[in-house]
Amino acid sequence: MPGRRHAPRQRDNTAEAGDPALQDPDEGPSNYLSGPPSPTSFRRIPRNMSRRPSNPDVPDERSPLLTSSRSRIRISSAHDSPRAPLLSRNQSYADSVRSTRHHSRAGSWGQRLIHALADRQEASMAESKGSLFPDDRVWYDQFTSTDWVHDSIADAYRVKALRSRKDFWGRIYVLWDGAQGWILSACVGFIVAVLAYCVNVTEATAFDYKDGYCARHWYLSEKRCCPHGPCTDWRDWGEVLNGIPFGQKWTDYAAYICGVIALASLSCLLTLTTKTVVPSAYRLSTLDENLAAAPVRDNDTDEATSPRQIIEGAGNPPMIYYSAAGSGVAEVRVILSGFVLHGFLGLKTLIIKSLGLVLSVASGLSLGKEGPYVHIASCVGNIACRMFSKYDRNDAKRREVLSAAAAAGVAVAFGAPLGGVLFGLEEVAYFFPAKTLFRTFFCCITAALTLKFLNPYGTHKIVMFQVKYVVDWEYFELGSFILVGVLGGAAGALFIKASRHWAKTFRKIPAIKRYPLVEVVLVAFVTGVVGYWNVFTKLPVAKLLYNLAAPCDDRDQNLEDLGICPDTINEIPPALLSLFAAFLIKGFLTIITFGIKVPAGIYVPSMVVGGLMGRLIGHCVQWAVMAFPAWGIWDNCAKMSPQTCIQPGVYGLIAAGSTMCGVTRLSVTLAVILFELTGSLDYVLPFSLAILIAKWTADAIEPLSIYDLLTEMNSYPFLNNKHKPIFTSDLADIVPRVRKERIIDITNSPVVPASSLRTKLEYLHKAGELDGGLPIVRDEILVGLIPAPDLEYALDNLPDEGSSMCLMANVPSIDDSDDGLPDPSDFTPFIDPAPVALDIRSPMDLVYECFVKLGLRYICVLRDGRYAGMTHKKTFVKYIRELEEKEGTM
Numbered sequence: 001m002p003g004r005r006h007a008p009r010q011r012d013n014t015a016e017a018g019d020p021a022l023q024d025p026d027e028g029p030s031n032y033l034s035g036p037p038s039p040t041s042f043r044r045i046p047r048n049m050s051r052r053p054s055n056p057d058v059p060d061e062r063s064p065l066l067t068s069s070r071s072r073i074r075i076s077s078a079h080d081s082p083r084a085p086l087l088s089r090n091q092s093y094a095d096s097v098r099s100t101r102h103h104s105r106a107g108s109w110g111q112r113l114i115h116a117l118a119d120r121q122e123a124s125m126a127e128s129k130g131s132l133f134p135d136d137r138v139w140y141d142q143f144t145s146t147d148w149v150h151d152s153i154a155d156a157y158r159v160k161a162l163r164s165r166k167d168f169w170g171r172i173y174v175l176w177d178g179a180q181g182w183i184l185s186a187c188v189g190f191i192v193a194v195l196a197y198c199v200n201v202t203e204a205t206a207f208d209y210k211d212g213y214c215a216r217h218w219y220l221s222e223k224r225c226c227p228h229g230p231c232t233d234w235r236d237w238g239e240v241l242n243g244i245p246f247g248q249k250w251t252d253y254a255a256y257i258c259g260v261i262a263l264a265s266l267s268c269l270l271t272l273t274t275k276t277v278v279p280s281a282y283r284l285s286t287l288d289e290n291l292a293a294a295p296v297r298d299n300d301t302d303e304a305t306s307p308r309q310i311i312e313g314a315g316n317p318p319m320i321y322y323s324a325a326g327s328g329v330a331e332v333r334v335i336l337s338g339f340v341l342h343g344f345l346g347l348k349t350l351i352i353k354s355l356g357l358v359l360s361v362a363s364g365l366s367l368g369k370e371g372p373y374v375h376i377a378s379c380v381g382n383i384a385c386r387m388f389s390k391y392d393r394n395d396a397k398r399r400e401v402l403s404a405a406a407a408a409g410v411a412v413a414f415g416a417p418l419g420g421v422l423f424g425l426e427e428v429a430y431f432f433p434a435k436t437l438f439r440t441f442f443c444c445i446t447a448a449l450t451l452k453f454l455n456p457y458g459t460h461k462i463v464m465f466q467v468k469y470v471v472d473w474e475y476f477e478l479g480s481f482i483l484v485g486v487l488g489g490a491a492g493a494l495f496i497k498a499s500r501h502w503a504k505t506f507r508k509i510p511a512i513k514r515y516p517l518v519e520v521v522l523v524a525f526v527t528g529v530v531g532y533w534n535v536f537t538k539l540p541v542a543k544l545l546y547n548l549a550a551p552c553d554d555r556d557q558n559l560e561d562l563g564i565c566p567d568t569i570n571e572i573p574p575a576l577l578s579l580f581a582a583f584l585i586k587g588f589l590t591i592i593t594f595g596i597k598v599p600a601g602i603y604v605p606s607m608v609v610g611g612l613m614g615r616l617i618g619h620c621v622q623w624a625v626m627a628f629p630a631w632g633i634w635d636n637c638a639k640m641s642p643q644t645c646i647q648p649g650v651y652g653l654i655a656a657g658s659t660m661c662g663v664t665r666l667s668v669t670l671a672v673i674l675f676e677l678t679g680s681l682d683y684v685l686p687f688s689l690a691i692l693i694a695k696w697t698a699d700a701i702e703p704l705s706i707y708d709l710l711t712e713m714n715s716y717p718f719l720n721n722k723h724k725p726i727f728t729s730d731l732a733d734i735v736p737r738v739r740k741e742r743i744i745d746i747t748n749s750p751v752v753p754a755s756s757l758r759t760k761l762e763y764l765h766k767a768g769e770l771d772g773g774l775p776i777v778r779d780e781i782l783v784g785l786i787p788a789p790d791l792e793y794a795l796d797n798l799p800d801e802g803s804s805m806c807l808m809a810n811v812p813s814i815d816d817s818d819d820g821l822p823d824p825s826d827f828t829p830f831i832d833p834a835p836v837a838l839d840i841r842s843p844m845d846l847v848y849e850c851f852v853k854l855g856l857r858y859i860c861v862l863r864d865g866r867y868a869g870m871t872h873k874k875t876f877v878k879y880i881r882e883l884e885e886k887e888g889t890m
Contacts, residue, residue: 144771145717145873146338148431148855151396158390180388181400185439188384188405189446192377193454196412196447199358199369200456206362207540210259211252212236224458257528263363264524267598268517270356274324274349322516324353327601328375329428330710332406334718335378336399337430338855345402350379357599361540365527366589366608368541370413370464371601374406374428381405400436403429404443410669412451413603415463417444419673426669427707430721431855463677464604465546465558467653471645472682476633480621481686484655485693487617488610491587492662492694493701495606496709498591503713507595516597523592531589535562536582536612541604548611549653549677564615564648569626572619579619583612602706606663607656614655618648653678654686658694665705667695717877721852725883727844734847734879735840735861735869743867744776744786750809754801754825757791764788769872771857776808776831780866783809785835786827787857794827835860840868851876 162170162177205221214225216233225234237255238248246254323344335341343349353376361369381401385391391398406428411420421441425432452462459466473481506512512519531537536544539560550556552565559565564579566572590605625634625644637645657674661667674687704712711718741763744752757774764772765788774791776784786794786808798804807826822829837860838846850856851873861869 144340145857146340146395146855147857148338148396151394155390155394155397158394177390180390181439182442184384184388184391184401185404185443186446188377188381188401189408189443190450191380191384192373192405192408193412193447193450195354195376195380196373196451197454197456199354199361203358203361203369204540206263206358207364209362210256210263210364212240253532256532257525260363260365260528261521261524263359264365264520264598265517267356267359267363268520268596270352270359271322271324271597271599272516274322274343274352276321276323276343322597323349324356324599325597326595326599327371328353328378329371330707330714330716332374332378332402333428333430333707334711334716336402336406336428337718337721339717345379345382347379347383350376350383353379353599360598360600363524363527364531364538364540365524365596365598365600366537366541366586366593366605367598367600367602368604369599369601370410370603372599373413373601374409374423377405377409377412378402399431400439403432403436404440407440408443408447410673411444411447413464414673414677415448415451415461416673416676417441417448419669419676420444420447422669422672423666426666427664464542465549465677467546467550467649467678469551469647469650469678469680469683471551471647473650473686474634474637474645476637477621477646477686478689480617480651481654481690482693484614484617484651485658485690486697487613488655488658488690489662489694489697490701491610491613492606492659492664493698495587495591495609495659495663496702496704496706499594499706500709500713502591503595506592520596520598523589523596526592527589530585534578534582534585535560536578537585537589541608545604545608545611545656548608548615549649549656551647551649564619566619566622569623572623572626576616576619579612579616583609583616586612602663603660606660610659611652611656613659615648615652617655618646618651621651622646622648650683650686654690657687658690661691661694662698663706665695665698665708667691712881717874719851719873719877719880724845724848725880725887727848727883729844730840731838731842731844731847731859731861731871732840733844734871734875738867738869742774742870744774744808746776746778746783746808750807750811751805752808754795754798754804754806757806758795758801761788761791761795769858769874772872773832773835773858773870775835775860775867775870777867778809782835782837782860782862782867784831784833785860786831790830791827794824794830797824799824837862839863847871847876 159177163174165171165173204223205219208222211222212235214220214222214233215235216225222234225231236248236252238250238252241251241255242248243251245251323346328344331341331344335344353372357369357372357376360367381404382398384405385398385401391401403424407420407424409420410423411417414420421437421444424440425437429436448462452460457464507519539547543560546558547560547562547564550559553559562578563571564575566575586605587609590602590609593600593605594602622644625637625646629635629644634644653674657670661670664670671684671688671691675681675684708720708723710716741760744757744760746752760774764770764774770788773785773787775782776786794806795801798806804825807823807828808831810828835858836850836854836856838850840861840863847859850859856873858870858872860867861871
């Protein structure tokens, strides 16, 4: 019948065989696919059948942050609100009458543990809806935002109910509830450290397989096979193959190139299994380091786009992304800001990213594993939350755990627990109260202690590398440190510009866009061909960074013979030449590697490029002191030793931090990480000074950090809380005119036909506001608001939608049903009687603070006390982007 709907078939995260609207042409049934279907694609079956799938684990566009269709508790007002403490779309109290149909997923500990271990990759995003009003459409209907205020209120009611019990077991439950956060933090820190240990040990062995293997034990790296230098236990591939077919030297070269390509290709193939197809009406022009969203070619559109989009002709090719690609830091920021990215923190992503990271780092590409540790740790935090219902069902509480987990990822990456805490505060956290800060600190310390006991580096140290500077710096070096800061910041900013240009040119080639493996193979081939003959570029990035930062000491067994410890002034020019060549090669390789479809970070590669540049400057200063030892400003320095008091390694480490600052715009975090790497208070001032200068320089050249750029070019709906635009307007600039199909008018009667509500809901969906709401107006006065997901849930549970009349306001004279069950046509339990509302003349600064500080989804607008419209968070994000673009062109 027209106007009616069929319930969609229940789906899991795999495509249904033979369904061309769901399957991607390049992938098998294991692809993640976006759903659910368009709201007008199906007709609704009458009776008591919900339009939503019966399986509560199936995610949809209304699922809350990071999880599948997670539970939501409806909140009753503390002031005798007409809202009963009933349930929203997904949640039911255990003793509720609704629980017979909509089961609570509280379950037993065993059930929750099974859920925690199960692979529940949530890849569904909302299908794009063709809008009848294109000018009224908001951004990113595949992303929905989380209502932090709702979750905070829900947790407050949960705590109040828990503390209302005064008996012995009630007190025990309160103590257990308070201990859950600490237990979860400890578990996350421990698991993250174990995973980091496994990755570190495995990639060190796999890295050396490009050159040969240990005949004594195949699983040993070259250093562990021959701890005291070259030995007969280690066999190069040229020796194994007896020089066939190119001679031993060239056979080693060919085997090295093949090893780089093989390991990188395997990592890419693993990454491509996390492909997600997202039907969308928007094409994204991306830098695609991480999710790598890119439109499918036109000849794939018929198979990947929904039938409704084809019929209407309004659908662009679908978007695709790979949740295991890149570092993931930009996406973790988006998730913690309150927008949904399904499947990004699931168990499958965790496993594939960990395995792919081992292979990508072992391949010798110019990438690091430190950034992906943040993503891996966030996956661990997300999965661990499933063990406790307090965190499993509340996205605001889950955000606390994810912030701590992300910080633990940095703590194990650099062996810097204090730097990890500051990283969580400075980079990824959107809301960081004191309680979260302390638990984050506890999580980082737990991870660091676990890593120390595991001893992944064989040095009984937790730091990635540790250097000691026994000679203090001189005052005349301050000028050199400032110069290093300027050049480091400029190098970081220019890297961002070069990466943007590379993405807009090379990655726009159709073959590269369509086949990510082709780009990976090409980059791996270039890396193997160019990097083999240079002693700097052939080393692992972490080991190279240590050699660039460490002081020259013959007793240090970890230093390689790189020719950068000159004893006389005549040995400095050859060292400068080799360093400059390595700087150019490493810089080029880092630019072309950043963004390929493998797990990859940018932290250490950017530090290596900066370290090479800093070492160059350090040797130049050393040459000047040795060439003119009689100058008064450094005459004492020139007499200290044959190599003078100048330590080029100090310049290398300061430049490494400055370049990373220019790329990421971290400041205090980097200063603390450098301090923890050296353990020396003497050099805190030079570190801090250079990083300050680097940040100022980089901001002047390129305002965006690399993660801001990724967020912008991937078109993520991220409302940045650290960069507030300059507003000169008011709320009226972003408020659309009031349309009758966007409001529920109860002036004449509080009872509204269900068919009318369904039509209004579909208009809302077509505008992209899947997580929006419909204001309820009486005599032009705002009296409430019903969220779109709750309205859809209520409509789906009507026995006969075609003839039902729905109560949209509290009417005391209406009697309850005889059987005592809630009347499904009474929608008042789903209505928010006090939505946040601002006057239309409110300054835009106030609107910004409401969205950022309160985390609202939408704001109602009044004019002289009468309803004048509503603005959505995504609309505000779009307005800010347009404002920044306009200011950038002026």
